[in-house]
Amino acid sequence: MIIPVRCFTCGKVVGDKWEEFNSRVREGEDAGRVLDDLGLTRYCCRRMLLSHVEIIDELMKFYETGKRKPVRPP
Amino acid sequence: MKIKILHKNDVSLRLLIKGTNSAFMNTLRRIVLSEVPSMAIDDIVIIENSSPIRDEFLAHRIGLIPLTTDLDTYNLPEDCTCKSEFGCNLCSVSLALEVEAEDHRITVYSGDFKSENPSIVPVNLKIPITKLAPEQRIRLEAYARLGKGKGHARWQPVSVCAYKYVPTISVNQEVCNSCGDCVKICPKNILIKTGNIIEVRNINDCTLCRDCVKACQKDPKAIAVTWDESSFILNIESTGGLAPERILYAALNLLNDKLNEFLSKSREGN
Ligand code: SF4
Ligand code: SF4
Ligand SMILES: [Zn+2]
Numbered sequence A: 001m002i003i004p005v006r007c008f009t010c011g012k013v014v015g016d017k018w019e020e021f022n023s024r025v026r027e028g029e030d031a032g033r034v035l036d037d038l039g040l041t042r043y044c045c046r047r048m049l050l051s052h053v054e055i056i057d058e059l060m061k062f063y064e065t066g067k068r069k070p071v072r073p074p
Numbered sequence B: 001m002k003i004k005i006l007h008k009n010d011v012s013l014r015l016l017i018k019g020t021n022s023a024f025m026n027t028l029r030r031i032v033l034s035e036v037p038s039m040a041i042d043d044i045v046i047i048e049n050s051s052p053i054r055d056e057f058l059a060h061r062i063g064l065i066p067l068t069t070d071l072d073t074y075n076l077p078e079d080c081t082c083k084s085e086f087g088c089n090l091c092s093v094s095l096a097l098e099v100e101a102e103d104h105r106i107t108v109y110s111g112d113f114k115s116e117n118p119s120i121v122p123v124n125l126k127i128p129i130t131k132l133a134p135e136q137r138i139r140l141e142a143y144a145r146l147g148k149g150k151g152h153a154r155w156q157p158v159s160v161c162a163y164k165y166v167p168t169i170s171v172n173q174e175v176c177n178s179c180g181d182c183v184k185i186c187p188k189n190i191l192i193k194t195g196n197i198i199e200v201r202n203i204n205d206c207t208l209c210r211d212c213v214k215a216c217q218k219d220p221k222a223i224a225v226t227w228d229e230s231s232f233i234l235n236i237e238s239t240g241g242l243a244p245e246r247i248l249y250a251a252l253n254l255l256n257d258k259l260n261e262f263l264s265k266s267r268e269g270n
């Protein structure tokens, strides 16, 4: 759905690296090289970014076209 | 016991430790993983959340954000003098998050938290927490406390704390025909062929996988991978809340306290 905060296996923070990874790979850089640059050396952390699909971006469209989601009473 | 620092930076530490045994190393490792306290968000009051992410999911993500930790000022909630469920300013820090998307989609980051104590803040400021569509809003208050890894993984001060034996690789030049099979298979590029000789470099990176031995066609094998059971390479990678050497000192102090307690309790029992 949205990039996990940490690696499921070792617990290293990977969330803050997603945006840079995504934009650089989209610009055509080699994913392995970007992961090296980001300091993700273990394969558990590397798969977190490599296999991630940011589905929340698709979901957001429903909120943007529809009306506002009712606010929860305080 | 001899200790040499192989590598050190803000978040990771690699030590070569000679003259000890795996019982001690494992004690140290387990104390680092499950007993050294660190700061993490533990309680959260959601006032408003109209984001596409559910409250529980949001709370879980927020809990996993590593916070800078101050072990000298803060007490563990169970040891604090306040004895209060709600905590006091010696055992709890409140952080507020208040973000609203106006006319376009935004991402809420860990850096948007406003902490009541400027020295207890998220380590990484760019962790996405959620995204907000126009007019969506998040308002919440979070309470961070010290805790231990054995309570929940978010309180573990490290992402990695592991050790391995120090490897030794020997090539029997009389049997070896320098075919290079071992050089090709090594995942860490430890072995290199110079002329007819197989040389070893950066031996501390060897993972002891012994693929090189399996790949050698010679019988008896021309290459042998062994290790010294009294020497270790310890690798600590902090999540950023505490410096790796501070984690190690804290672990040693905890071990010391445990042993002292054991000693005094066993004397009492006598
Ligand atoms: S044991 Fe594994 S890592 Fe070490 S030299 Fe042999 S193949 Fe390389
Ligand atoms: S695989 Fe065996 S024989 Fe071939 S170079 Fe390595 S040690 Fe020598
Ligand atoms: Zn990992």
Ligand SMILES: [Zn+2]
Pocket (backbone or CB within 6 Å): B077, B080, B081, B082, B083, B084, B087, B088, B089, B090, B091, B092
């Ligand atoms: Zn207190």
